[in-house]
Amino acid sequence: MSHPFLALEGVSHQLADGRILFEDLHERFDARPTALVGRNGVGKSVLAGILAGTIAPTRGRCLRSGRVHFLPQQASPAPGATVAGLAGVHEPLAALRRIEAGSSDPEDFALVGERWDLRARLEAALHAQGLQGLDPDTPATRLSGGEAMRVALAGAWLSDADFLVLDEPGNHLDRGARLRLLQQLRQWPRGLLVVSHDRALLREMARVVELVPTGLRSHGGGFAEYLEQRKLADDAARRELEHARAARARQRREAALQLEREQRRQARGERRRSEANQAAILLDRQQQRSERSAARRALVRGQLAAQADQRVREAAARITDAAPVAMSAPLPAAAAQRRVAVLDAVLPPYPPGMAPLSLVILGTQRIGVVGDNGSGKSTLLRILAGKVAPAQGQCRVHGSVALLDQDLAALPARATALQALRQAAPGVGEGVLRTRLALLGLDAARIATPAAALSGGERLKAALACVLYAAHPPQLLLLDEPDNHLDLASKEALEQVLREYPGALAVVSHDEDFLGRLGLDTRLEAGAGAWEARPW
Template identity: 55%
Template structure:
């Protein structure tokens, strides 16, 4: 940042409902490329907005002279905004045009600054983004989601900012575009704060910040280093919890043994006193001494138990308890039976299939679908699910097929995950439905919350629950970008889940790590013609 810096001091943020999102955070950002990670809902985007000056903290201060360029997670296009406006250059471009037409207005020269070659810079930035020839005056609303993100990123590279704050910039980008984004991030020589769940992008950072309910923690390295450190910390925490549990069990056993010994001593003393024909007053005194001794023992025992419980709670709190994604136990019973057959199938609006798609899928197939945005990946999944008829040829669905749609169109915003799951599987008792949602990271409160009030990651989990736990388990599972909005922990657990799944699987994703770790055996590249099944 060439000497510029930005500091957050004793920063806190409280949600309108009174929940403390984070408190007393301290952070200094300079020219070290920094990744910000954390579970969904922990406040990463809120923190990014505060860093960018777009949101005021509840308490604390934001200080520094760094000029910040902020790119939000969802690129919102105001009515009438042009491509140049989305890049943040509309005013400067208009000022350049007025100066060329003879304007001597000092404000125009101030808006333009020293960017006399702005048109050429715009054209070059758009070409580097794979959008050569795109008219800066074109309405930005006519762009696709991926094009809008690439245009916004091109504006970030053109900015004269000391610090870029990028919130999930890989959203809507395909594999090739994500790789190009990673290269541009590595080439950026000023300050950078990257909020992301993309492990490839995070591996280009030099520092990882983890935001959690306990605060902000810094790891001096890229994502691979962070993952190793977190794994070591998790293992140490789990070992400490095991030791605390063992110590608590030993204490319980020792105290039980002490109580039994004390009770036996009391019984022996009482029998001896009776046999000695002691006076009642002496027997009473003996009983009082014995009870006092037992009382002191119980007090000491209670104190030790309280200390042990406290140590156990502290050890348990230190263990990372990420909610697990759980696959259904049942899978396809006859893995060799044909589930979907495509014969000379031509998909509507997908030129690459004009030669006719020939494909036979059973419950043994594990296929990854890759290709550029707009090449027909989602159309292929809808056709395999029987939701989209081919323009010509035949697609026969002969088995149970479940489709996870990346748009989550099957979720009614007014209904809760529990209501959706009970509708997908009416035979499932409510307690069991709540249990399955809990295994997917949706606790009792979230399970009953209308989907409109859930985060993106929570809605993804709700939709996955309806697909995975439908009344009849699928022979073929079709997943269209299931990793969207999932945090790093959930992504890794999703990968384990898919590796354990024994049924047929067709997975569309732009996440290279997810594709590599899901246990796939074949692929279809929709960027090639004709489409065909090849070994992974």
């Protein structure tokens, strides 16, 4: 199809709990490679599902030209699924086998269509994903998260769809797989919509559409133009917010003065009433008129106050940037040249075949740990944190260590951010704790919400607060893919916090853009059978 499109016509969606996620969306997505961006929790994945036809909107409709192939954020295979099933070609492959065995069933021929070379195409697609030799009948449960995503991507390229809708396709992919993804996206010839926070991927898109609480914003041009337009819009929105707050303050002052004048008039009226010789019925009528007038003025004041509050809320909603983040964690006791950790010919228990690693980590050293999936990066952090014993060699740590793993297991799911920080920093006043959480971008409502109900970025900020403001802050901070699932604003906030962290730091990530913004000085890379440390 030469002109594929997806179109939203008055689309609204309400969640099961009654919350309206978005409403009355109108937008058209054409053949241009387009990114869909927005804050975590704003509804991007739901909107992607509506566009792909896997989710029905509460109101409105979505028009689609041709066939749409949808790749959800999590490549979750069904029970009993195989590699072929995860790639979406199990049925046509099975039909092809039956035809080769002598079947003349018209349904088998319909399933295969013109794809008589499907087996070879699947093999080539898996090879292109770095999965050469993977059998189509292999149970999908044997695959890692990264392998499952690569199989699902192979199915997307095989789909011959008129429109691809990909939700966070870079999740769980290592650097090599991400580079392959970028190359394949450049070569895709038809409609393409990608939900992502990966800046390298976003730079490949010709257009950016942003989902915000007030609706959809379409930005002409690519990612650089989007960032420029977003900054201009946010600057204007902040000025508008300042004007709205100033107008609300004036309205409140005027209302207070008006109320004060009315109370003085009422007091004078009460005195005259007590001193007057008029008939009681006349005095009562005067008082009733005065009370009705006061009630009308109070109603007007209330309406003006409500309008002023609404203008402030609307102006605040138009700001898409995260709240400014600041950190004032105390400097760890380790001096710059003090050794906080020493790895002496350490051989991790996983993966097999790696050469021993010897490494000295100094008090303010900043290390980016990179390498393919399965190369042992997470295991290395767990050895440094004392959670896994090396198969060989010694790991000596000369100071406190904190590990934030991918699941943020250190943050109790039922505890609020305030409760968790209070436990980490006993004896510190609640006002100070609230201020520290606010400096990390967590407002009063979020710090009172159980961690399990927070977004990924909010949970990460809460976990960081518990580590950085603990009674005994770590001298070595270990972070395992902290940027996973973070929206752009949260990722920028995390980068700012980590740049300001004054102790030793080791961060695992596949996002070179993210690592490049942390002020790292050492690159520790897991290569073919060995680790290599070199200047960043």
